[in-house]
Amino acid sequence: MAHVTGVQYEPVAEIGGGAYGTVYKARDLESGQFVALKSVRVQTDQNGLPVSTVREVALLKRLEQFDHPNVVRLMDVCATQRSDQETKVTLVFEHVDQDLKTYLEKAPAPGLSPGRIQDLMRQLLCGVSFLHSNRVLHRDLKPENILVTSQGQVKLADFGLARIYSCHMALTPVVVTLWYRPPEVLLQSSYATPVDIWSTGCIFAEMFRRKPLFCGESEVDQLGKLFEVIGLPPEDEWPTDVTLSRKHFPPLLPRPITDFVPEINEQGAQLLLKMLTFDPLKRISALNALEHPYFQDEETLT
Amino acid sequence: MTLQDKLTTAAATGNTADVEALLREGAQVNGVNRFGRTALQVMMMGSTPVAQLLLERRADPNVTDRSTGTTPLHDAARTGFLDTARLLVQFRADPQATDNNNCRPIDLARENGHVEVVDFLQSQ
Numbered sequence: 001m002a003h004v005t006g007v008q009y010e011p012v013a014e015i016g017g018g019a020y021g022t023v024y025k026a027r028d029l030e031s032g033q034f035v036a037l038k039s040v041r042v043q044t045d046q047n048g049l050p051v052s053t054v055r056e057v058a059l060l061k062r063l064e065q066f067d068h069p070n071v072v073r074l075m076d077v078c079a080t081q082r083s084d085q086e087t088k089v090t091l092v093f094e095h096v097d098q099d100l101k102t103y104l105e106k107a108p109a110p111g112l113s114p115g116r117i118q119d120l121m122r123q124l125l126c127g128v129s130f131l132h133s134n135r136v137l138h139r140d141l142k143p144e145n146i147l148v149t150s151q152g153q154v155k156l157a158d159f160g161l162a163r164i165y166s167c168h169m170a171l172t173p174v175v176v177t178l179w180y181r182p183p184e185v186l187l188q189s190s191y192a193t194p195v196d197i198w199s200t201g202c203i204f205a206e207m208f209r210r211k212p213l214f215c216g217e218s219e220v221d222q223l224g225k226l227f228e229v230i231g232l233p234p235e236d237e238w239p240t241d242v243t244l245s246r247k248h249f250p251p252l253l254p255r256p257i258t259d260f261v262p263e264i265n266e267q268g269a270q271l272l273l274k275m276l277t278f279d280p281l282k283r284i285s286a287l288n289a290l291e292h293p294y295f296q297d298e299e300t301l302t
Numbered sequence: 303m304t305l306q307d308k309l310t311t312a313a314a315t316g317n318t319a320d321v322e323a324l325l326r327e328g329a330q331v332n333g334v335n336r337f338g339r340t341a342l343q344v345m346m347m348g349s350t351p352v353a354q355l356l357l358e359r360r361a362d363p364n365v366t367d368r369s370t371g372t373t374p375l376h377d378a379a380r381t382g383f384l385d386t387a388r389l390l391v392q393f394r395a396d397p398q399a400t401d402n403n404n405c406r407p408i409d410l411a412r413e414n415g416h417v418e419v420v421d422f423l424q425s426q
Contacts, residue, residue, distance in 0.1 A: 010337075010369055011337050012310075012314075012335075012337050012339045012343065012344045012367075013310040013311055013313075013314040013335060013337065013339060013344035014303070014307065014310075014311050014314075015311060015314045015315055016315075025314050025344055027367070027369065027370065029369060029370065032370055032372065032380070032401075032403075032410075033380070034377070034381075097346050097347035097348050097377075097381050097383065098316070098346060098347070098348025098349065098383070099316060099346070099348075101316065102316040102346060102348055102349045102351075103348070105318075105351065106348075106349075106350055106351065106385075144315075148348070149381075149382070150348065150381055150382030150383045150384070150416065151382065
């Protein structure tokens with residue numbers, strides 16, 4: 001990551017921003033293709049870049065060597081020294097010009113076919129499983145960063161950046177959506193790979209509904225909304241390391257998931273419930289989800 | 303961010319409601335952002351709702367990129383979004399336009415294996 005950003009990548013529009021830096025849609029002047037430039041400002045000292053940043057970038061580059069079909073390509077990494085104290089690290093990712101949000105919005109009534117949903121879900125879980133097997137959490141899966149090519153290929157974006165950004169994000173609160181967040185994150189308990197499975201479950205439901213499953217306006221509101229569907233968990237599943245008490249919520253019983261996702265088939269409903277499981281230790285893994293009977297009968301793609 | 307910058311950001315992220323609201327607020331459909339690009343040039347190519355809205359509001363479909371000479375139809379063809387390519391042509395994008403490498407949209411579609419787009423552009 002030694003070379004300096006030349007004129008190879010020309011920004012054409014800002015597509016994301018936050019406390020940590022800015023994301024641009026840019027054109028690679030060599031290939032003519034669009035790319036996504038993600039910059040992060042990093043504090044430096046006489047030893048250069050912080051070890052944590054170098055380690056994260058090395059991890060992303062290692063992932064890249066697998067050339068996995070369901071994650072976006074990391075095409076380049078550039079570091080530009082801005083001053084003695086600050087270096088700008090720019091990650092150049094493949095840009096796919098359609099996200100799942102748009103893909104769902106575009107689908108004519110009555111929505112995506114069961115076969116299309118099964119195919120999207122298989123690819124999505126393959127991508128998540130790949131990240132998890134390399135000990136990378138996505139942490140912020142949502143329809144906006146699940147990309148779908150014109151050929152229907154799913155590619156996950158925005159993974160593995162959380163730790164590079166985290167120290168910067170603490171400085172300025174960034175508005176992020178709560179809708180795909182699992183209960184353990186909402187409760188500020190410890191978390192690991194099951195976070196991404198919860199988000200994937202929410203997205204699975206959304207593929208049928210074409211609107212989000214849980215639309216909370218605050219952490220507590222979001223928890224209340226998800227208990228209305230999965231029921232209030234038993235006392236022994238409530239994490240012990242959190243401040244918010246279980247007594248804060250009404251004693252709701254689980255409701256049939258098909259009340260909320262009526263178009264889903266029986267196997268799909270079973271899988272969805274295994275993903276939307278309160279206890280992260282009991283939640284299904286990406287690898288096991290791919291083995292679920294829901295994926296056994298190939299539905300016709302239309 | 304200026305109104306034009308906001309419009310191009312909304313278009314590039316496929317946010318139809320924001321594009322609509324910004325146009326209502328007075329953003330110019332053919333105005334350029336701080337990078338010298340219009341909304342149609344940077345839109346999320348797969349977002350037919352954004353493409354439709356911009357074109358209905360008279361976005362110029364034959365605007366060329368100042369660095370590469372490509373038109374929106376070149377980008378739709380290269381990325382393989384048939385519905386967007388159809389819309390652009392319907393609103394009089396020139397299928398024979400050539401970029402700085404002397405490529406037409408159909409050449410880029412062919413190069414990237416987008417058969418349906420090739421067939422469509424051939425029929426034009």
